[in-house]
Amino acid sequence: RAAPSLARRGPAAAGPEAAAGSAASAVVLPERLQRREAERQQGVERQRQKKEAQVVKEEQSEFFLGASAREREAVEALLAAGALEEAAARLQALQKLLTDSVRFLAPYEVRQGQEAVARLQGELAARREQLQPKKKFAFRALKKEAAPGSAPRPAEPAPPDLAAPDPDLAEGDPGGPPLCGFSGARDEELELGGAELLQRDVLLSELRGCRVLLRGNPNTLRVRDCSGCTVLCGPVSTSVLVDGCSDCLLAMACQQLRTHRTHGCRVYVQVTSRAVIEACSDVSFAPYSWSYPGIERDFESSGLDRNRNNWNLVDDFDWLATDQPSPNWSLIPEQERVTSWD
Amino acid sequence: MGLLTILKKLREKERELRLLVLGLDNAGKTTLLKRLNGEDVGGTSPTLGFNIKTLEHRGFRLHLWDVGGQRSLRSYWRNYFESTDALLWVVDSSDRQRLRLCATELRALLREERLAGAALLVFANKQDLPGALPAADIREALELDSIRSHRWRLQGCSAFTGRDLLPGLDWLLDELGARLCPPD
Ligand SMILES: Nc1nc2c(ncn2[C@@H]2O[C@H](COP(=O)(O)OP(=O)(O)OP(=O)(O)O)[C@@H](O)[C@H]2O)c(=O)[nH]1
Ligand SMILES: [Mg+2]
Numbered sequence: 007r008a009a010p011s012l013a014r015r016g017p018a019a020a021g022p023e024a025a026a027g028s029a030a031s032a033v034v035l036p037e038r039l040q041r042r043e044a045e046r047q048q049g050v051e052r053q054r055q056k057k058e059a060q061v062v063k064e065e066q067s068e069f070f071l072g073a074s075a076r077e078r079e080a081v082e083a084l085l086a087a088g089a090l091e092e093a094a095a096r097l098q099a100l101q102k103l104l105t106d107s108v109r110f111l112a113p114y115e116v117r118q119g120q121e122a123v124a125r126l127q128g129e130l131a132a133r134r135e136q137l138q139p140k141k142k143f144a145f146r147a148l149k150k151e152a153a154p155g156s157a158p159r160p161a162e163p164a165p166p167d168l169a170a171p172d173p174d175l176a177e178g179d180p181g182g183p184p185l186c187g188f189s190g191a192r193d194e195e196l197e198l199g200g201a202e203l204l205q206r207d208v209l210l211s212e213l214r215g216c217r218v219l220l221r222g223n224p225n226t227l228r229v230r231d232c233s234g235c236t237v238l239c240g241p242v243s244t245s246v247l248v249d250g251c252s253d254c255l256l257a258m259a260c261q262q263l264r265t266h267r268t269h270g271c272r273v274y275v276q277v278t279s280r281a282v283i284e285a286c287s288d289v290s291f292a293p294y295s296w297s298y299p300g301i302e303r304d305f306e307s308s309g310l311d312r313n314r315n316n317w318n319l320v321d322d323f324d325w326l327a328t329d330q331p332s333p334n335w336s337l338i339p340e341q342e343r344v345t346s347w348d
Numbered sequence: 349m350g351l352l353t354i355l356k357k358l359r360e361k362e363r364e365l366r367l368l369v370l371g372l373d374n375a376g377k378t379t380l381l382k383r384l385n386g387e388d389v390g391g392t393s394p395t396l397g398f399n400i401k402t403l404e405h406r407g408f409r410l411h412l413w414d415v416g417g418q419r420s421l422r423s424y425w426r427n428y429f430e431s432t433d434a435l436l437w438v439v440d441s442s443d444r445q446r447l448r449l450c451a452t453e454l455r456a457l458l459r460e461e462r463l464a465g466a467a468l469l470v471f472a473n474k475q476d477l478p479g480a481l482p483a484a485d486i487r488e489a490l491e492l493d494s495i496r497s498h499r500w501r502l503q504g505c506s507a508f509t510g511r512d513l514l515p516g517l518d519w520l521l522d523e524l525g526a527r528l529c530p531p532d
Contacts, residue, residue, distance in 0.1 A: 112424050112427070114398070114421065114424070117397055118397045173420070177446055179445050179447075180445070207442045211445075225476075225477060226442070245374055261390065262374075262393065264373065279394075282396075321396055323418050
């Protein structure tokens with residue numbers, strides 16, 4: 007049945023039933039078309055399998071999310087009721103569920119799961135101590151001393167997502183000259199002072215070989231597509247975004263540091279919440295040590311907490327393994343750090 | 349369970365809303381939610397997965413799902429579409445370079461079947477910054493006026509100062525409340 011209709015409609019319109027490739031169709035179709043049709047069918051099949059795998063993965067992940075939410079609630083209820091042994095057993099089951107599911111969960115789902123387990127473990131320990139004050143209870147530190155690249159992370163590295171766009175592709179469009187900042191300069195010394203910077207959004211873009219001194223307190227700072235530059239900046243109230251830079255020396259204090267698509271840069275930073283990198287390589291960190299007359303006042307107006315500095319806790323969005331440090335960033339050894347900024 | 353209890357449970361359920369909060373990284377999603385919830389915003393880290401916050405407002409329980417917007421997380425957004433009553437799209441109004449990308453990502457979401465029934469609330473955030481585009485420019489850049497598929501509203505605001513966060517939310521509750529509990 008397939009052969010005549012196939013011959014009439016041509017290979018492009020052939021339904022899946024024609025894919026069985028009956029001997030009859032071989033007579034009608036020239037070899038070239040036949041080969042092309044076979045390739046197309048293989049492609050369709052691959053797509054179908056891929057889709058099926060995806061669906062299974064999603065279903066499993068949904069199952070996990072549902073089941074783990076229920077388990078978490080149960081553990082919380084048991085803890086509240088003081089049924090600690092039961093809570094401990096359920097918690098163990100939750101951990102097992104998580105371990106069993108790691109394979110098909112998104113990396114951040116694993117991380118969330120692990121954080122939930124760690125939190126409940128902490129609560130369990132606290133409840134234990136509360137309910138048995140006599141018994142000496144040794145807390146195991148949940149938060150380890152920060153070692154390079156060993157922040158708590160989920161177990162598995164992220165599987166490469168084939169559908170994701172090229173991570174090195176630029177996300178931004180070149181804009182006009184910034185309201186506050188510099189763009190397009192070559193081999194220049196550039197400076198802005200306190201009055202110009204105070205609570206502004208500052209942009210440095212497409213600078214080559216420049217030395218930029220920002221003595222003051224911006225609200226936020228973006229450094230885009232710069233190469234071979236030195237950028238020294240006072241306390242920034244909110245986030246600093248570094249995107250598409252290479253071979254730069256950067257120094258700033260800020261609430262968040264978000265570094266994307268950047269390679270071969272050294273960053274001297276005080277960050278009060280967290281530094282993250284994405285699609286980066288060869289980025290190294292050291293504590294913020296640049297200073298200038300008046301920096302105290304700028305710290306004050308920035309609202310940053312001077313006592314909080316997580317410069318050595320860097321989350322790499324491309325590297326979520328717990329057991330190995332990310333190869334994309336490192337700490338600058340003390341003896342190699344810049345000591346004089348002039 | 350008596351009939352009355354069941355009815356009451358249903359009624360309670362109806363006043364629960366699931367809001368999905370999305371936007372590019374650094375837009376201010378997590379800060380905005382913390383600000384709404386009266387929490388300290390200084391310690392906000394970039395979101396490596398997602399956060400859930402439950403707020404009570406005008407007798408509604410709002411479950412806000414805040415999913416990280418860094419590029420490598422965007423492909424996971426779709427895992428959160430199911431049963432969404434409203435999409436909150438947060439824009440960094442000062443990020444002129446990524447405004448086009450921001451528009452593209454929003455367009456893609458509006459084509460999602462599983463978000464078809466959701467109301468859209470766009471927050472033009474970071475209005476406190478001198479370089480921020482005013483809400484009217486954001487409206488144009490995101491081509492909001494051409495949206496036919498969703499009921500939408502644009503609200504300029506600042507999660508940093510807390511300015512104008514509530515009017516947007518109030519519009520949303522009017523919009524969703526009218527649908528959930530139509531006047532007799
Ligand atoms: N000036 C100003 N800064 C803001 C505002 N809202 C947020 N920020 C800052 O912007 C940065 C990013 O805020 P987050 O809330 O972490 O952004 P997010 O959208 O959750 O980012 P992801 O979690 O990566 O998706 C932080 O440093 C905030 O302090 C605002 O209204 N004005
Ligand atoms: Mg966030």
